[in-house]
Amino acid sequence: MKKLSRALAALLLASALQLFSPSAFSTAPDAAYERMVDGRIAINYYNYYLQNIIVDARTYLVDELTDTLAKFDKFVAEANYDRGAPGFTDNWRNAKDILDLPTRVPNWYSGADQQLFKTGIDQIRKDTAELIKLCEPLQAYFQYNGGWKDDKCQKYIDARPRLQSLIDDLRKNTDTLDKRALEMALTGEKLLWAQDKPLGYFVSTMKTDTDNAAALEALLKNPELQKTGNTAAATALPQVEKLLATLKDSLAKNAALTTPALSDALKKQKDRFYDMWLKKFIATAEEDTLPALQKGVLTDSDTDRLRADNVARAYDEFIDYYTRDGGIAIKYKRP
Secondary structure, eight states: OOOOOHHHHHHHHHHHHHHHSGGGGOOSOOSOGGGOSOSHHHHHHIIIIIHHHHHHIIIIIIIHHHHHHHHHHHHHHHTOOSSOOOOOOOGGGGGGGGGGSOOOOOTTSOHHHHHHHHHHHHHHHHHHHHHHHHHHHHHHHTSTTSSTTTTTTHHHHHHHHHHHHHHHHHHHHHHHHHHHHHHHHHHHHHHHHHHOHHHHHHHHHHHHHHHHHHHHHHHHTOGGGGSTTOSHHHHHHHHHHHHHHHHHHHHHHHSSOOOTTSOHHHHHHHHIIIIIIIHHHHHHIIIIIHHHHHHTOOOHHHHTTOOHHHHHHHHHHHHHHHHHTTOOOOOOOOO
16 A cells, blocks of 8 residues: 655644644734645644534534424413423533633634634634523423423523524524635645645545536436426536536546555545446436436436435545545534
C-alpha cells in the first residue's frame, strides 16, 4: 500500500496541530479567507468542532422540542385532563455538552467570518443554557403528579412563547453557521484534493458523481411528474438526460482507472462505488425511470428502485478509508 508522501503527511500533521492549538482559535481577524493555501483547517473545523454544536443543537433542542411543543399544544387544545399527559422525553439533556465547548474560530478566517462564528456560537450556547433551564422544571411538571392537571397546563402555556422564541433563534443561528462553515469546507476540499494529486482526483470525481446522482433523483421524484398532463416532464427530460450522460461518461472513464496510490482497501471501495452502486443507479434510471419520463407521467413504481442514497453511502465508505490513510474530507456527524 502506497502511503501519502512524507512531505504531505508532515503537512497534514502540522495542520492538525495548528487546528487544535490555542493560537489556531484566536479571535483576532487575519487576512481574508481567499488567502488560504489549503483546506485542512476549514474541513477539520467543520468536522471536529462545529458539527458537535450544530448537530446536537438541532437534534436535541430544535427538532426534539419542536415535536414536544406540537404534542403539548394538541393536548392543551383538546382540554381533556382526565388522562395522562403526553410524555416529556429528556433527550434535550444531551445538548448539555454544548455548554462545555469553548468558542473557537480559526484565526485566519476573515474579520466578517470571525464575527459571524463568534457571535453565533456564543448565542447558541446562551440559548441552549436557557432552554435547559426552562426544560428542567417542565420535565418534573409533566410527571404523573407534577401539577399539569391542577392548573390545566397553565405553567406550560406561560412558558411556551419563550420556548418557541429560543427554538427559533437556535434554528436561525445553527442554519447560518452550518451553511457558511460548509461553504468554506467544500472550498477547502477542492483546494486540498487539487494538491493531493495521487488520490485527490478519485475523491473529487466520486463526490461529483454522488452529487449528480442525488440531483438526478431529485428531478425524477418531483411530485408534479406524477400528474396526468403535466408540463414538468418536458422541462425535466433534457436535464435528466444530461445528468445521466454525465454519470455514464464518468463510469466509463473511472471504473477501471487506478493508481499505485490507491491502497487495497481504497481500491476495493472505489470498485464497489462504480461497479456496483453507480452502475446499478444508472441502469435503474435508464430501464425503469427514463422510459416513463419520456411518456410524460411517472408513478411510484417508476422511481422506487432509484436510490441515490446507496451511491452516497458507497462514497462515504470510500471517504472513511481515505481519512484513515491520512486524507481529509468532510465527514457529516450523526447523533
